[in-house]
Structures are given as structure tokens and as C-alpha cells.
Amino acid sequence: MKLLLVEDDPTMQTTLQRSLSRRGMEVAACGDGHQALLKWPAFQPDVVMLDLTLPGLDGLQVLQQARASGWSQPVLILTARGTVGDRIIGLNTGADDYLPKPFDLDELEARVRALARRSAARAGATEAPLPATTGFGTLRLDRDSGAVYCRDEVLDLAPRELALLQALLARPGQAVAKERLFELVFPGAAEVQYEAIEVVAYRLRKKLAHTGVALVTLRGLGYLLKVAA
Numbered sequence: 001m002k003l004l005l006v007e008d009d010p011t012m013q014t015t016l017q018r019s020l021s022r023r024g025m026e027v028a029a030c031g032d033g034h035q036a037l038l039k040w041p042a043f044q045p046d047v048v049m050l051d052l053t054l055p056g057l058d059g060l061q062v063l064q065q066a067r068a069s070g071w072s073q074p075v076l077i078l079t080a081r082g083t084v085g086d087r088i089i090g091l092n093t094g095a096d097d098y099l100p101k102p103f104d105l106d107e108l109e110a111r112v113r114a115l116a117r118r119s120a121a122r123a124g125a126t127e128a129p130l131p132a133t134t135g136f137g138t139l140r141l142d143r144d145s146g147a148v149y150c151r152d153e154v155l156d157l158a159p160r161e162l163a164l165l166q167a168l169l170a171r172p173g174q175a176v177a178k179e180r181l182f183e184l185v186f187p188g189a190a191e192v193q194y195e196a197i198e199v200v201a202y203r204l205r206k207k208l209a210h211t212g213v214a215l216v217t218l219r220g221l222g223y224l225l226k227v228a229a
Contacts, residue, residue: 001116001179004045005029006036006062007078008054016049016108023109024219033057037065045073046116046179049108050095052079060093067094074115078103113179113194120180136172137213137227139165150211160185161204164197168215168225177222 003020007013008031017027028043030036033056040048048066052059063075074096097111134141140149148155148165157165167184168176178197185200186192201223205215214228 001047001113001177002026002043002045003028003112004036004040004043004048006031006033006049006054006059007051008032009051019105020109020112025112031055033059033062036062040066040071040073041069046119047112048073048075049112050075050077052077063093063095074119076108076111076115078108110194117179117183120177121183134169134172136169136225138211139169139213139225141166141169155207155211157207158203160200161207164200164204164223165208168223172225175218175221175224179222181222 001024003025005013005016005020005027007016007029010031013029013031017029020027028039028045030039031054033054035056036050036054037057050059050063054062057065059077059079063077066075075094076097076099077095078099078101080101096115099108099111134143138150139155141147142149146162146166148157148162148169155162155165163185164181167181170176178194182194182197185197201215201217208215212228214226216224216226218224
């Protein structure tokens with residue numbers, strides 16, 4: 001996940017950049033509003049974390065100009081301004097979520113990943129439909145029934161394993177983000193931990209061992225299917 005952090009406090013910026021990078025995110029940081037408007041389109045982040053109190057242009061001005069430019073990435077506002085009025089102004093300007101300082105790092109990560117998942121799900125809703133069947137290596141997905149065949153035999157998969165394999169077969173040979181897969185495998189399951197997708201992937205990988213198709217993990221990107229050598 002690519003994250004743009006706009007925070008003018010050097011200590012806060014360094015701490016967040018280091019902590020979130022350790023949690024598997026690619027973090028680009030800047031410290032004022034003008035830099036943010038330059039880095040945003042160049043970096044193309046999945047989520048933007050935006051402080052309101054910034055030199056140059058404040059956070060609301062940055063957000064207004066970004067939305068006016070058509071930049072639709074989800075924005076999480078971070079600020080010491082904790083009043084209801086400030087939250088309403090931020091949300092009405094185009095923010096997607098609001099977290100007052102001080103905050104818990106685990107909650108911050110959860111909110112960022114939730115925003116990324118919702119954004120990926122919205123983007124996925126506009127994708128072209130699959131053909132009646134989709135094949136990759138020895139595998140074949142029947143779109144009408146939802147079943148996956150290996151050499152004309154139906155694979156015996158649990159529902160979530162099947163959902164994961166269906167999503168990967170929709171883009172054979174291409175990486176699919178973990179956030180997108182989580183939305184497809186655990187739709188609407190807000191109580192499920194994000195790491196649960198890794199458990200499903202582990203089980204599916206074992207069941208694909210005899211098929212000649214491998215489930216590959218790409219750190220920081222997601223998963224893809226690969227024809228085994």
C-alpha cells in the first residue's frame with residue numbers, strides 16, 4: 001500500500017513514517033501544503049494522511065484543491081483540532097475519515113487499511129465482467145456455477161478458499177492487492193482481522209500443490225497465480 005503522509009511536525013512525521021513502513025506500507029512524507037499538492041499526483045498514493053495545521057496551505061486548502069483537481073484517493077485527517085465543528089468541516093470538504101491526536105497506532109493502521117479496502121472495492125466494481133470461463137494453466141473457472149476445475153475435476157475448496165481463487169483467476173498471472181482480496185473473501189466482516197487473508201492463502205496454496213499452478217506471495221503487493229515450472 002502506498003501512503004502519502006502530510007505532517008509538519010518532524011518528530012511525528014519520522015515516527016509515523018518509520019512505524020508504518022515496518023507494517024508493510026510504502027510511505028512518502030512531506031511537511032507543508034504546497035509540497036503535498038506536488039507530491040500527491042506524482043506519488044499516486046492509495047491513501048493520504050493529512051494534518052490540518054500546515055505551513056503554506058493548511059490541510060483544508062490542500063484537500064479542497066485536490067478534490068477540485070479530481071484526485072479521488074481516500075483522505076484520513078489527523079489533527080489536534082478535536083471539535084465536532086472541525087470534523088464536520090473536514091468531512092464536508094472531502095475527507096473520508098477523521099482521527100484526532102493523540103491516537104493509537106493500531107487504530108490508525110486499521111483505519112488506513114479500511115479506507116484502502118473500500119477504495120479498492122469501489123474501483124473493482126467498475127471492472128469488466130469475466131468471460132463464461134477463465135483458464136490458467138490446468139485451472140478453469142466456470143463463471144456461471146462459480147466452480148473451479150483442474151483437468152476437468154472440480155477442486156474441493158472451502159468457500160473462502162474458492163472466493164480467493166476466483167478473484168485471482170479473474171486476473172491470471174497478475175498481482176491482486178491483499179486489500180482487494182480481503183474485501184472479496186470477507187465481505188462486510190468488520191470484526192475479522194486483516195491478517196486472516198494470509199490464513200486463507202496458506203490453505204489454498206496447499207490445495208493447489210498438485211495442480212501445476214502456484215499461489216505466489218508478493219511482499220507489499222499481494223498475491224498472484226503462476227504456472228509452476
